Amino acid sequence: MGQTLYQKIYHSHVVGKLNASTDLLFVDRHLIHEVTSPQAFSGLKLAGRAVRRPDLTFATMDHNVSTQRRSLDAAGETSRKQLEALAANCDEHRIPLLDLTHPDQGIVHVIGPEQGLTQPGMIIVCGDSHTSTHGAFGALAFGIGTSEVEHVLATQTLPQQQAKTLKVEINGDLPAHVTPKDVILAVIGKLGTAGGNGYVAEFCGSAIRGMSMEGRMTLCNMSIEMGAKAGLIAPDDTTFAYLKGKAHAPQAEHWDAAVSYWQSLHSDADAVFDKSISLDASSISPQITWGTNPEQVIAVDEPIPAPESFSDDTKRQAAERALQYMGLSAGQKLTDCAVDVVFIGSCTNSRIEDLRAAASVVRDRKVAPGVRALVVPGSGVVKRQAEQEGLAEIFKQAGFEWREPGCSMCLGMNDDQVAAGQRCASTSNRNFEGRQGRGARTHLVSPAMAAAAAIAGKFVNVARLEGAAQ
Amino acid sequence: MSQIFKQGLVCPLDKNNVDTDQIIPKQFLTSVSRDGFAEALFYDWRYLADGAANPEFVLNYPQYQGASILLTRANFGCGSSREHAPWALQQYGFNVIIAESFADIFFNNSVNNGMLLITLSKTNIELLFNRCAQGPQQWQIDLASQEILFGNNAAMGFNIDPDIKQRLLSGLDFIGSSEQLNPQIAAFEAQRRSNLPWLG
Numbered sequence: 001m002g003q004t005l006y007q008k009i010y011h012s013h014v015v016g017k018l019n020a021s022t023d024l025l026f027v028d029r030h031l032i033h034e035v036t037s038p039q040a041f042s043g044l045k046l047a048g049r050a051v052r053r054p055d056l057t058f059a060t061m062d063h064n065v066s067t068q069r070r071s072l073d074a075a076g077e078t079s080r081k082q083l084e085a086l087a088a089n090c091d092e093h094r095i096p097l098l099d100l101t102h103p104d105q106g107i108v109h110v111i112g113p114e115q116g117l118t119q120p121g122m123i124i125v126c127g128d129s130h131t132s133t134h135g136a137f138g139a140l141a142f143g144i145g146t147s148e149v150e151h152v153l154a155t156q157t158l159p160q161q162q163a164k165t166l167k168v169e170i171n172g173d174l175p176a177h178v179t180p181k182d183v184i185l186a187v188i189g190k191l192g193t194a195g196g197n198g199y200v201a202e203f204c205g206s207a208i209r210g211m212s213m214e215g216r217m218t219l220c221n222m223s224i225e226m227g228a229k230a231g232l233i234a235p236d237d238t239t240f241a242y243l244k245g246k247a248h249a250p251q252a253e254h255w256d257a258a259v260s261y262w263q264s265l266h267s268d269a270d271a272v273f274d275k276s277i278s279l280d281a282s283s284i285s286p287q288i289t290w291g292t293n294p295e296q297v298i299a300v301d302e303p304i305p306a307p308e309s310f311s312d313d314t315k316r317q318a319a320e321r322a323l324q325y326m327g328l329s330a331g332q333k334l335t336d337c338a339v340d341v342v343f344i345g346s347c348t349n350s351r352i353e354d355l356r357a358a359a360s361v362v363r364d365r366k367v368a369p370g371v372r373a374l375v376v377p378g379s380g381v382v383k384r385q386a387e388q389e390g391l392a393e394i395f396k397q398a399g400f401e402w403r404e405p406g407c408s409m410c411l412g413m414n415d416d417q418v419a420a421g422q423r424c425a426s427t428s429n430r431n432f433e434g435r436q437g438r439g440a441r442t443h444l445v446s447p448a449m450a451a452a453a454a455i456a457g458k459f460v461n462v463a464r465l466e467g468a469a470q
Numbered sequence: 471m472s473q474i475f476k477q478g479l480v481c482p483l484d485k486n487n488v489d490t491d492q493i494i495p496k497q498f499l500t501s502v503s504r505d506g507f508a509e510a511l512f513y514d515w516r517y518l519a520d521g522a523a524n525p526e527f528v529l530n531y532p533q534y535q536g537a538s539i540l541l542t543r544a545n546f547g548c549g550s551s552r553e554h555a556p557w558a559l560q561q562y563g564f565n566v567i568i569a570e571s572f573a574d575i576f577f578n579n580s581v582n583n584g585m586l587l588i589t590l591s592k593t594n595i596e597l598l599f600n601r602c603a604q605g606p607q608q609w610q611i612d613l614a615s616q617e618i619l620f621g622n623n624a625a626m627g628f629n630i631d632p633d634i635k636q637r638l639l640s641g642l643d644f645i646g647s648s649e650q651l652n653p654q655i656a657a658f659e660a661q662r663r664s665n666l667p668w669l670g
Binding site: 020021024026039049052063082085119122127128129142145148150154157159194197198251258293314317318413432435438 | 486487489491492496497499501502503504514519543545548549550551552553556571572573579583632633636644645648651652654655658659662666667668670
């Protein structure tokens, strides 16, 4: 029997056996940031341990930084201490750090691929659940906790047990204005927030093959929102073309050997998955979440479902609670709901392609009165490119705030927050209660849909907005 | 001889999909310390906007003060990888969590802090909530025999991964156990350098 891509990567990283069903796996890249690493470094110090492979460890400042000013104290005193702790730890252990003065600084899951640190066949870990993003390159990438961060710093390995495998096949062509964000929201809507628990998901099918690397990253980024340990996409020519010439990608003398190895990284034709689902890309419409977890999602023109329509009592209770928190009622259409805040950014949707999609909607239009709209590019590289392409000017002319890179309003660790009761169209990944601020009401959408909401002052099907303009 | 792993008062949290943003909101993640998170646990549910305790939240009920076993429903701990979530639960006093299912990262993080997470079927979780509805419960958890003991010879069995069971019973150092494979790690690194030299 053949192997799945996940199994190939898993087996090629087994250092040894720890226990009956627990293997010790080698970690090729360890990405760290200021929030989940300080206690790990303290633990190392306490035990008198060193960082085994600082050359395979890379750090950035992203979660807790101001997107308005680049000084360490711009997001407050405790944030400054945390950022300084990261800088001191990286200095002490000789770990490369993209700090706030570095022109390429940005969100860890944006800069990893941009710098060529993310490559097919690798095991990549980071103390952040959206590490699944890197699976877009055919790397096994997953989020870990701080104890595990400490373990990887000390040993460059991690104890693991084999996960089950889930195949998500998406064939067909995406309709106009339907993006990878809509695809992953539709998948989560179908599978549920816990549908992937215990699984590594592999996305395949013609719709995936047709996606850019940016699109694939959006898809894998949100695998964790259906509970999957990781998302994976087999590498292909699109992947290789993206990586070629990147700073940390294999250089000329190794390039051909690397590509030849990467080409072996796919699930065998006779590989058996533990579970499979499929979706027809042409049937997907622009999606929007109405509730407080990402599976509570509908096509933008659909009415909000009635709690009674869920046969599962768990889902029914969750729907009742969500409607109450969100200030919505069953049967209502979100296209009748005004928005207060629009956030375009996060590790899900802050890459150049996302900003292009949003800017094409915004061009020659104005943000509706009373709407606060901000664009937070994912990295210094994205920001510079957007400025060179004139996208930043389009956003600013329309009335958007144009910010410095960081995680920003996705989780509101800094001062980019949504006030209680305010409704936000957000390109981020989580619509949990209080995620963007206590009492904040988050609706997850694609960058184009977020841009359309900013212009219309309410949720609107971007396809209709664009259709009306033509 | 049975081995009592934990015992204590049970607090029933009748919710599904409790995410780590609820367990500990982001404003508490700016700390560089591993301690001091007990007060932050379930902050937005536990306290009203003015900072007073929310009398309607189950953790604030008088009969559940001092609880050390948390009973909840499906997909507990979904969301971010923040280990601050198990830290907050543990520092508040919870060493055992019983649920229909847990999110993977949260599960690992909790085990890495020596906490016992018990997964039971929906039917059994319902039975446990029914017990709690009858009045405050004191249960004992026997990890060796894999049983929840309710008293009066009543018990409910549970499954647990044998490797995790062994780790919890032995209390072995997480990193120290792996360091015993240091020679294999070095050999793996040498082979990797030779086969895939671009990886460093």
